[in-house]
Amino acid sequence: xxxxxxxxxxxxxxxxxxxxxxxxxxxxxxxxxxxxxxxxxxxxxxxxxxxxxxxxxxxxxxxxxxxxxxxxxxxxxxxxxxxxxxxxxxxxxxxxxxxxxxxxxxxxxxxxxxxxxxxxxxxxxxxxxxxxxxxxxxxxxxxxxxxxxxxxxxxxxxxxxxxxxxxxxxxxxxxxxxxxxxxxxxxxxxxxxxxxxxxxxxxxxxxxxxxxxxxxxxxxxxxxxxxxxxxxxxxxxxxxxxxxxxxxxxxxxxxxxxxxxxxxxxxxxxxxxxxxxxxxxxxxxxxxxxxxxxxxxxxxxxxxxxxxxxxxxxxxxxxxxxxxxxxxxxxxxxxxxxxxxxxxxxxxxxxxxxxxxxxxxxxxxxxx
Amino acid sequence: xxxxxxxxxxxxxxxxxxxxxxxxxxxxxxxxxxxxxxxxxxxxxxxxxxxxxxxxxxxxxxxxxxxxxxxxxxxxxxxxxxxxxxxxxxxxxxxxxxxxxxxxxxxxxxxxxxxxxxxxxxxxxxxxxxxxxxxxxxxxxxxxxxxxxxxxxxxxxxxxxxxxxxxxxxxxxxxxxxxxxxxxxxxxxxxxxx
Numbered sequence: 001x002x003x004x005x006x007x008x009x010x011x012x013x014x015x016x017x018x019x020x021x022x023x024x025x026x027x028x029x030x031x032x033x034x035x036x037x038x039x040x041x042x043x044x045x046x047x048x049x050x051x052x053x054x055x056x057x058x059x060x061x062x063x064x065x066x067x068x069x070x071x072x073x074x075x076x077x078x079x080x081x082x083x084x085x086x087x088x089x090x091x092x093x094x095x096x097x098x099x100x101x102x103x104x105x106x107x108x109x110x111x112x113x114x115x116x117x118x119x120x121x122x123x124x125x126x127x128x129x130x131x132x133x134x135x136x137x138x139x140x141x142x143x144x145x146x147x148x149x150x151x152x153x154x155x156x157x158x159x160x161x162x163x164x165x166x167x168x169x170x171x172x173x174x175x176x177x178x179x180x181x182x183x184x185x186x187x188x189x190x191x192x193x194x195x196x197x198x199x200x201x202x203x204x205x206x207x208x209x210x211x212x213x214x215x216x217x218x219x220x221x222x223x224x225x226x227x228x229x230x231x232x233x234x235x236x237x238x239x240x241x242x243x244x245x246x247x248x249x250x251x252x253x254x255x256x257x258x259x260x261x262x263x264x265x266x267x268x269x270x271x272x273x274x275x276x277x278x279x280x281x282x283x284x285x286x287x288x289x290x291x292x293x294x295x296x297x298x299x300x301x302x303x304x305x306x307x308x309x310x311x312x313x314x315x316x317x318x319x320x321x322x323x324x325x326x327x328x329x330x331x332x333x334x335x336x337x338x339x340x341x342x343x344x345x346x347x348x349x350x351x352x353x354x355x356x357x358x359x360x361x362x363x364x365x366x367x368x
Numbered sequence: 369x370x371x372x373x374x375x376x377x378x379x380x381x382x383x384x385x386x387x388x389x390x391x392x393x394x395x396x397x398x399x400x401x402x403x404x405x406x407x408x409x410x411x412x413x414x415x416x417x418x419x420x421x422x423x424x425x426x427x428x429x430x431x432x433x434x435x436x437x438x439x440x441x442x443x444x445x446x447x448x449x450x451x452x453x454x455x456x457x458x459x460x461x462x463x464x465x466x467x468x469x470x471x472x473x474x475x476x477x478x479x480x481x482x483x484x485x486x487x488x489x490x491x492x493x494x495x496x497x498x499x500x501x502x503x504x505x506x507x508x509x510x511x512x513x514x515x516x517x518x519x520x521x522x523x524x525x526x527x528x529x530x531x532x533x534x535x536x537x538x539x540x541x542x543x544x545x546x547x548x549x550x551x552x553x554x555x556x557x558x559x560x561x562x
Contacts, residue, residue: 016379023386030393034400041404048411055418062425069432076439080491085442087492088449091549095525099514120528 093144097121101200102148109166109173113159116152121197145174146197153188160191172198450551453523454494457550461497464548467522468499475513477505480541488552499524499546502532504539517546524548 102121110116154160160181167176173195180192376383454460465484472479482501489496503510510529517526525547532541 011375013375013379016376016383020383020386023383023390027386027389027393030390030397034393034396037397037400038404041400041408044408045404045411048408048415052411052415052418055415055422059418059422059425062422062429066425066429066432069429069436073432073436073439076436078439081439081442084446084492087489088446091525094527095523097526098518099526099529100511100518103511103514116531118528118530 094121097146098199102146102197105170105172105197106148106150109163109170111154111159111162111166113155114152114163115154116150118149118151120149122147122149144199146199147194148197149192149194151190151192153190155188157183157189160189164193167193167195172200174198450493454549454551456553457495457497458553460548460550464497464522464524465499467520468501468524468546471516471520472501472503472513475505475516476509477503477513479503489549490552493552495550495552496547497550498527499548500543502541502543504541507540510540510542513544522548 099121102119106116106119154163160178164176164178167173174197176193176195178191178193180190182190184190465482468482469479480502482499485498485500487496487498503513505513514526514529517524527545527547530543530545532543
């Protein structure tokens with residue numbers, strides 16, 4: 001038997017004490033953690049607010065700059081600028097167009113029985129040539145195609161068709177369009193056709209051309225196109241993006257070539273037959289002389305008086321045509337190096353920015 | 369109310385404050401985690417949006433500024449082109465005519481007649497002056513003239529060639545159309561008035 005001499009009964013308070021101690025301890029740790037965390041977060045919050053405020057100030061300043069630039073641009077008539085630049089680009093393109101290359105290219109495709117009377121290039125906006133020859137343009141979509149209008153005579157129908165076939169086949173020509181063909185009695189076939197022509201990229205004179213070795217490149221003129229260009233569709237009045245040059249008023253000159261040219265200034269056939277032109281005495285003597293180039297393997301086309309045509313395959317004059325098959329050595333003349341340098345740039349809202357030093361031959365648009 | 373429960377109730381002053389203190393700190397921790405961190409995340413999102421917006425506005429500004437610069441540069445080029453290459457008829461017309469004749473002569477071609485049709489390009493402040501002339505000569509001379517026209521640094525554009533006839537000795541008669549541009553001169557308003 002055990003004797004209990006305690007005045008109060010035994011109560012175990014240790015669990016309560018331990019729980020309280022643990023709770024106080026955990027609470028203190030959490031309080032410390034919270035204080036640290038709160039300090040960090042408040043500081044971070046302040047810093048973020050400052051950053052946001054600073055970014056908003058910068059945004060406001062940027063918007064102000066944008067407004068200024070927009071106001072400056074608002075005072076500029078972009079359509080007029082574009083039209084002006086397009087016009088000048090076309091003029092420069094026409095200026096740098098190489099007739100020599102055109103002659104040589106035509107000379108390669110011209111059958112012997114065909115003579116050309118008139119050649120007129122019309123610049124076409126960069127892009128695809130029109131018509132069936134568009135496949136040829138796929139590799140050179142950005143090149144400047146030129147529509148060449150040609151009138152001439154062919155001794156035989158087949159020769160004319162040979163010419164059209166050759167134009168289809170030649171890589172530098174595309175989409176030949178035989179527009180007119182007439183066979184006056186007793187006369188050769190008169191024809192008029194248009195063909196897309198891709199001039200060589202270089203504006204320099206052809207290799208071996210007279211004067212080439214002696215020349216030095218001239219300083220290029222300022223090209224408007226260097227800074228901006230035009231979207232053809234923005235100003236081209238014609239469909240398909242083709243831009244025909246404004247016609248230059250032509251005044252009849254002392255030449256008599258106006259007569260009988262199909263589609264150009266040709267009088268009606270009946271009229272020509274009723275009123276045959278009387279050649280001047282000197283013309284008669286020239287017509288009577290054996291001036292035309294004798295064609296190898298073919299007879300000379302019988303051309304109307306005064307409309308003999310170019311008596312050679314262009315670029316490859318028939319023997320004896322002129323006694324001067326190649327141009328004489330040229331005096332040292334500085335060749336113009338006026339390339340149309342059009343760089344692509346769009347000012348259309350939302351358009352991606354294009355660096356100013358964009359590649360040549362691409363049109364540049366400044367417009368809405 | 370005896371036993372263990374009564375004991376905890378009697379000692380409530382010992383354990384309850386400790387538990388309340390712990391619970392309060394847990395609450396603060398949760399508030400930190402949820403509310404403050406959320407605010408910071410929102411601020412960060414706003415900061416990012418502002419930065420993106422600023423970048424976009426800056427891009428637009430650069431783009432418009434470059435366009436404006438291009439236009440101004442273009443105007444400068446155009447002015448140079450006008451002044452240095454087109455010039456006014458007074459400054460360049462006779463020189464152009466003389467050059468055309470000179471090139472024809474150097475090519476061995478004889479100009480029979482020449483006319484100067486003019487087209488006003490009012491919207492561009494220009495005048496297109498054409499030189500339409502017939503020449504007589506050989507084919508080679510004609511090619512030579514074409515070549516010299518291509519080489520000349522003057523702004524002379526060969527518009528078209530039209531061959532008229534074959535004369536004696538392989539002589540061609542051709543009609544050439546050249547053109548050049550001049551700055552349109554203002555109408556002399558005061559001229560001729562007393």
